[in-house]
Amino acid sequence: MSADEKFDAIIIGAGPAGAACAYVLAREGKSVLMVERGVTAGSKNVTGGRLYTYAMEMVEPGLYKRAPLQRKVVREQIMMLGTKSAVTVDYADFEFGEDVPQSYTVLRAPFDEWxxxxxxxxxxxxxxxxxxxxxxxxxxxxxxxxxxxxxxYADVVIAADGVNSLIGQKTGLRSDITPHLVGVGVKEIIELPDDVIAARFNLSGDEGAARLALGCTEGTSGGMFFYTNKGSVSLGIVFNPEQAAKRGKKIQEILQDLKMHPAIAPLIEGGTTAEYGAHLVPEVGLSGMPKKLYRDGLVMVGDAAGFGINTGVIIRGIDLAIVSGLAAANAVIEADGAAAVGPLYEKQLEKLSLMPSMRLFAGWHNILEMPRMFSEYPALANDAMRFMFTVDGKVPARMDKAMLQIVRRHVTFGQLLADGWRGYRAL
Amino acid sequence: MSKILVCYKWVLDEQDIRVNAADASLDSSRAKYKISDYDKNAIEEAVLLQEGQGATVDAVTFGGDAVKQSLKDLLSRGPDKVFYIADPSADKADGYVTAGVIAAAARKTGPYDLIICGEGSADSYNQQVAPRLAANLGLPSITYVQSLKLEGGRVVATRKLGDCTEVVTVEGPAVVSVVPEINKPRIPSLKQVLAAAKKPAEEIKIADLGLSPKQLTAKTVSLTVKGFVMNRKNILFKEPAQADNVAKLVAALAKEGVC
Structure with a gap:
């Protein structure tokens, strides 16, 4: 083997985890080869999402300013959909947009390439x-x-090859993917003029909105996401493939129904679909991660390692991927010999707060897996709103009695208690 | 050892170009570039000759600033060295200007035993550059080449002509343009991609080619480029007997003058 064929590190996959790792290693003078199966980095990616800026700042302060980011998110929105109604919570926090903005919407194809x-x-x-x-x-x-x-050849191989990591399977660190571990994400990028996006989402300048919705997958556990970009919006659903298959509903149908919803349709009216894609998303957080993230000579980062947090109101993945890539790079730099990399990587994951965050949210998917979260509770919220805002000239029912009735229409108190207990334990 | 020059163009990927429905104008704002498909055949042929009988292969391209993005891809396909002329004026260049620029570059970097081009570019497909380049350099031109051999100083080429082929032998050097049938361009391997990073890429400034303003002024001026939208006639033949449908279809096609 010649010196040409040996690197300090070979990184498989040029997504955010791989690129962050390659960037830091190369900057610190290590010889790095990053291999990507797509024609260009990002060309295989259909993610529309958001990037929490802190992760880029950890890689290098100010680096995010050079990145092709979309809009800085100042509006966090949660939507609960009824059949012909919607309860929307719009939390505008302009401090999120100050100094180093907290997060940006991002289109992965240009971002990964950059x-x-x-x-x-x-x-x-x-x-x-x-x-x-x-x-x-x-x-x-x-x-x-x-x-x-x-x-x-390399001292260390870094598997950054995504949610369905074939490398992870080959090493025996993770098994083949099973339906309960992942969500299926289906996404469209819908092009709209910036002034239209600004008007529809109440934004100015480079401000953006991120919205998650429940009650849109017809009882299948999952949700909708909505991100505003420059000149487009990303709209998609993530749901449990196992449950969806049982219901016999096609992916396209669920997304199409959602786009026709009277509370959604006006947001995308007149837009043209520029891209359509589907992707697997690590869904279950900590419990979906391989027990061990390294072997002698190999570490796993990003989606390949199963880093993902879904709290129901925010979804994190890209930031965790970047931090894990940084952790792997730090481990390679610190390590005295290849065998030391794996244990140092685990230490870095602790030090950079990645594993502690994963552990904190470990039980959350239990809440999100309660089927009632996706049908009964959104419907209940909409019925409660309907009662409060309905005026038809008749004498309305007493508030307390009416509310009790609405709750009973959707759930029993036993279910409510059970879900509450399950939710409390999950925290 | 023979010295071969292969010419290529860095073009917008037509798959990424979108036609604006309202006025058929083209939107290439999201389009990525690629090596023109026919030029990939030219590159592959040069590399096959290099591997088969030993030859050095230079590549040359003329384009806008974006052309620099092409160098790694080009070199990973096998050529030993690439010369590039990156100048914004390339956007307005026609076959006349391009052939003049490449001929001037080839005089600087040559002489070559063989110059290989794609039959036409993937964007405009005017088939002008190869014959003009030959004329410019005072060399024989062989077009529509579907197989190619170098026998000593002679170039033996099989030309694809409608329903027949023609075998041509010329004393080299010569300029040939190849058709896609000639080979199947390879997908660069990991080692080829890595080797590309170490190969030389040299910029030639257009000002150093000694071309007059007239030689750099296109003779063909493109006024507009628009998407082609086919209006379908939506004629359905619904006779119960399939034979009647066929007869009607043939009659309709004949009426349109297409058969």
Missing amino acids: FAAEAEAKGAMVATGILVDELLEENGKIVGIKAGEDEM
């Missing part, structure tokens, strides 16, 4: 259009990769 180019500019080798077929193993230690006929 981040990979930044890593390349720091000296990382980026090879796109290359599928890694195998890992090279010697005496139980991962020593490199094989792509086609070509073999490349």
